[in-house]
Amino acid sequence: MKLYSTRDHSITVSFHDALFQGQAADRGLYMPQLFPLIGQDEFKNLAGLDFKELAYTIAQKYLADEISSTGLENIIQQAYHFAPALKQLDDFTFVLELFHGPTLSFKDFGAQFMARAMSYFVQDEHREITILVATSGDTGSAVAHAYHKVEGIRIILLYPSGKVSPLQEKQFTTLGNNILALEIDGTFDDCQSLVKQAFADDNLRKKVKLTSANSINIGRLVPQSFYYFWSVINVFFQLHKDILVCVPSGNFGNLTAGLFGHAMGLPVKKFIAAVNSNNVIPEYFETGEYKPRPSVRTLSNAMDVGNPSNWERIRDLYNNNYNSIKQHIWTTSVNDPVTIETMKQVYEKYHYIIDPHTAVGMRAVERYRDNVPADKFTPAIVLSTAHPGKFQEIVNDALNMDYKLPESLHNVLRKEKQTIKMPGSFKYFRDFLWAI
Numbered sequence: 001m002k003l004y005s006t007r008d009h010s011i012t013v014s015f016h017d018a019l020f021q022g023q024a025a026d027r028g029l030y031m032p033q034l035f036p037l038i039g040q041d042e043f044k045n046l047a048g049l050d051f052k053e054l055a056y057t058i059a060q061k062y063l064a065d066e067i068s069s070t071g072l073e074n075i076i077q078q079a080y081h082f083a084p085a086l087k088q089l090d091d092f093t094f095v096l097e098l099f100h101g102p103t104l105s106f107k108d109f110g111a112q113f114m115a116r117a118m119s120y121f122v123q124d125e126h127r128e129i130t131i132l133v134a135t136s137g138d139t140g141s142a143v144a145h146a147y148h149k150v151e152g153i154r155i156i157l158l159y160p161s162g163k164v165s166p167l168q169e170k171q172f173t174t175l176g177n178n179i180l181a182l183e184i185d186g187t188f189d190d191c192q193s194l195v196k197q198a199f200a201d202d203n204l205r206k207k208v209k210l211t212s213a214n215s216i217n218i219g220r221l222v223p224q225s226f227y228y229f230w231s232v233i234n235v236f237f238q239l240h241k242d243i244l245v246c247v248p249s250g251n252f253g254n255l256t257a258g259l260f261g262h263a264m265g266l267p268v269k270k271f272i273a274a275v276n277s278n279n280v281i282p283e284y285f286e287t288g289e290y291k292p293r294p295s296v297r298t299l300s301n302a303m304d305v306g307n308p309s310n311w312e313r314i315r316d317l318y319n320n321n322y323n324s325i326k327q328h329i330w331t332t333s334v335n336d337p338v339t340i341e342t343m344k345q346v347y348e349k350y351h352y353i354i355d356p357h358t359a360v361g362m363r364a365v366e367r368y369r370d371n372v373p374a375d376k377f378t379p380a381i382v383l384s385t386a387h388p389g390k391f392q393e394i395v396n397d398a399l400n401m402d403y404k405l406p407e408s409l410h411n412v413l414r415k416e417k418q419t420i421k422m423p424g425s426f427k428y429f430r431d432f433l434w435a436i
């Protein structure tokens with residue numbers, strides 16, 4: 001697999017290098033040079049496969065030149081002790097449950113694969129690798145669980161103090177071993193900026209071997225396209241129509257993975273990018289201007305992003321062409337009161353409990369259908385990015401019920417958190433990294 005930097009298409013690297021560098025030296029993001037195309041005939045064959053077989057088939061198209069078939073099979077077997085599930089709510093609406101992994105969010109799909117892929121390559125490395133992760137919640141826990149006790153790799157998580165849910169915090173601050181959590185006095189964007197500054201610091205990088213595991217890492221995007229294939233193919237062969245796919249979005253990594261799938265030939269009619277009150281992208285669609293700004297807090301906090309890092313990839317994919325972007329993607333912003341109202345409506349109508357992120361997605365599809373009457377009956381898949389149990393309080397308030405935490409979350413709440421508190425300025429972070 002060859003990848004280029006969004007800022008300079010003439011520089012190409014291997015998957016191995018993109019995986020360990022995270023970001024290109026010119027601070028661009030890596031993009032596949034070629035999307036392997038899947039033809040109509042092959043789609044029919046893919047329809048019968050279970051999730052792991054399908055994941056292997058897709059992964060192999062990208063990675064066969066760098067990872068042996070046994071290696072890839074092992075990566076997939078070890079990564080996926082869980083699978084996505086498709087729930088049909090009515091004739092035209094499907095929910096793709098992506099929360100059956102160890103930390104109950106879709107991020108397990110990317111993180112688990114990336115951890116195993118790194119551990120496959122790291123066998124030849126001599127120096128310990130330090131992975132920096134800025135997290136607004138779910139990335140941290142998914143990455144921490146995926147890498148926990150993986151030899152030769154240390155994880156440093158940066159998260160905004162007081163701005164992630166107590167449960168999310170416990171999920172990544174209680175593992176210990178090779179997982180270190182830094183509690184930053186600032187916002188998620190500050191955390192992300194600290195990580196970016198560390199990567200830009202050449203002297204520091206000579207001393208410490210740094211890599212990233214955020215959604216800017218291509219090692220997470222490739223596996224995230226697996227479940228798009230699995231779900232779209234499933235629904236397509238059931239209804240024989242092109243499909244709408246709605247993605248609750250923050251940093252836009254998940255959506256980017258879906259667009260990769262589309263570039264390989266997936267029959268998706270339109271992607272719906274659902275965001276909360278952090279509406280930089282809907283504003284871009286309206287005005288053509290991209291104006292990043294500090295994030296605001298919402299109930300769907302894993303999407304509280306004011307400067308979505310993968311937007312650069314999406315622009316690159318469509319040659320920075322505003323009309324072309326609009327042709328493939330539709331977007332809308334859903335605020336907190338409407339999020340709660342949607343959780344209620346979905347429960348009343350279908351007896352199905354959704355978390356606030358999924359609710360943003362459900363409402364976005366409804367709005368899209370109101371806006372584009374021709375697609376009123378076009379089948380839609382809404383990605384359900386988190387288990388409702390992770391947002392127990394919000395669910396109980398919205399639905400006026402006593403929803404119980406899943407057992408695995410119960411256990412983690414009883415554990416003691418271990419963190420290092422740190423101000424949001426780079427000086428402290430740099431000193432810390434220098435000394436580890």
Ligand SMILES: *Cc1c(COP(=O)(O)O)cnc(C)c1O
Pocket residue numbers: 105106107138139215248249250251252253254255302303357385386
């Ligand atoms: C991370 C996350 C999102 C946003 O995904 P991006 O790839 O950053 O757009 C949405 N929902 C949940 C539950 C998440 O954890």
